Amino acid sequence: MRRSLILTVAAAVSMVLLAMLVPMAVLLRSYVLEDRLARAAVEVQTTESVVSTGDVGRINLYVEGVNEGGDSTTTVVLPDGTAIGPAPDPDESVRIAEARTGVARVDDVDGGSVILVPVSLGQSTAAASETPVVRVFVRAPGWEAPLVRSWLILLALGLALLVGALVLADRLGRSFVTPIRELAGYAGRLGVDGRREPPPPDGPAEVRELGVTLHRLVDRVEVLLERERAGMADLSHRLRTPVTALRLRVDALADPEERTRVGEELDRLQATVDAVVREARRSEREGLTGVVDGVEALVARARWWEPLAEDQGRPWELRSTATGPVVVRAGADDLVALVDVLLDNAFSHTPDDAAVRVTVADAPGGLSLVVEDGGPGLPEGVDVLGRGTSGGGSTGLGLSIADRTAAGSGGRLELGRSPDLGGARVEVVLGG
């Protein structure tokens, strides 16, 4: 934004300066030419008075003196065509002839202007053939030092204005960008490393308003999260307290068979209550942002299982082909639980010497986690994702939790057989 503002100001100021300085430079050059023509007119008058004496020697001396230096050259063309001073261009003969008829003129020629003035030698109506002409060539302004100096002053002034405008634009840009950047940094850190103090309202009114609105929003979300946390604690208390009472009542049952049977029913109820509480706490686990770097979370948790593989002497491979951090829509705790569920299944339902491979890789729009093993594979004909069923006799909630984590992130869970290890293959695609 700051750069755009500076570029815009640079372009606008440059255009204004060009529109102002170029005409000024041209005007300046015109003034110099006007000044030279005015001085040449005075010189013509003086020359006229010398020529009117008719003394050729005096005219010669005068012309020599006049032509030493200066921005103009004077030539006196006598009636017989003799030129005293620099000879005029042959193309000028027509104009000189016309001037002899008594009409003074100023013509623009290459490199400047020519003033032609006929000189009366005393007769009231002089014949053209008896009229000398004073010719003064005035050079057009070129790269002479005074004019160039003036132009350089103009240019320096323009550059100073441009630099000043850019400095002002930069400061203005900073006043916009710095508070916005601070707000963006504050927003980015929210939910990542705990609550941070919001930056003080600063910058233009709109940015200050944005900051205040963001602070209000964050406060509101935190209040809602806190309220939900309290609600969850209450829910947990309200669900688990009666289950505790039931447990104690079951313990008091005299008949061991009855105690076992009711106890098993209670186990299932307990598992359901735990699942309900866990699901209800999802937003608490996900925190303010609900996103996390999936690569780091998945790889770190998979690595956590390595010591067990080592202790068992189990072939173990952890591959991460992800090219960098990949943000996925899930809480860090959910990703930990996801890896735990998949690896727990792989370690629990395969022999100790069966290989386990974990692969974390980029996937279109997210991240892929694949857990493969060299065990007997997934049981056929059983809905292993369904609640309360699994081939291993457990509640089966493990894979259903993994499925929910995948679906919650906008991804999916796929089951199959590992082509090279031969056992189960579970792929979880997490949406980013």
Next chain:
Amino acid sequence: MTQVLIIEDDARIRPLLVRSLDERGYAVASASTGMQGLQMAVDTKPDLVILDLGLPDVDGTQVLSMLRAVSDVPVIVASARDDDPSLVGCLDAGADDYVVKPYTTAQLEARIRAVMRRASSGSGPRRAVIELGDLVVDVAARQAVLAGEVLDLSPREFDLLRHLAERPGEVVTKRDLLVHVWQQPWGGSDKTVDVHLSWLRRKLGESASAPRFLHTVRGVGVRLDVPGPG
């Protein structure tokens, strides 16, 4: 006879607990509010207090803090709150153990026995130090030291080590560990226990194939032995 004070507001649980523990030979008194329980703890000086956190008048953690200001009585917190901050907060505030609802009478009684064992070990429950050769487990400081080096243990690893260290030479089943260390009397995975044991082995400088302290008893559980000299 061990005198137990139960501070629990739930009218369904309180009488059941009183009866269960009474049947198991404890002298049980109960209070339904925090302030009443605090008063009874001061007046009757019980041997152990079982404290619920969700009390109607004062939060259980505040009751614990107030109780600790006047008494060293062992306290087992029994609560439905299963989040780490609640658990760690209570242990830091002076609770001797923490059990998550729902629990069984047998589980609660096992914890009562463990806490009472520590309390009667001489130096008091919060100063208990278990020495097993060159491994020292300071229960109160929640710190383990091996050959003079402090071990970097996670809270769960410390609880696991502590549970095993309190039973040297005894085979502890994974179910028992899930119940007492993970607070999961139902469900839970053996492999979770196995991973933590593997990490604990690493930190103790040993492996499953060359154990010193932690010995796997295949198909049963794990046993912590004090290694001989050398």
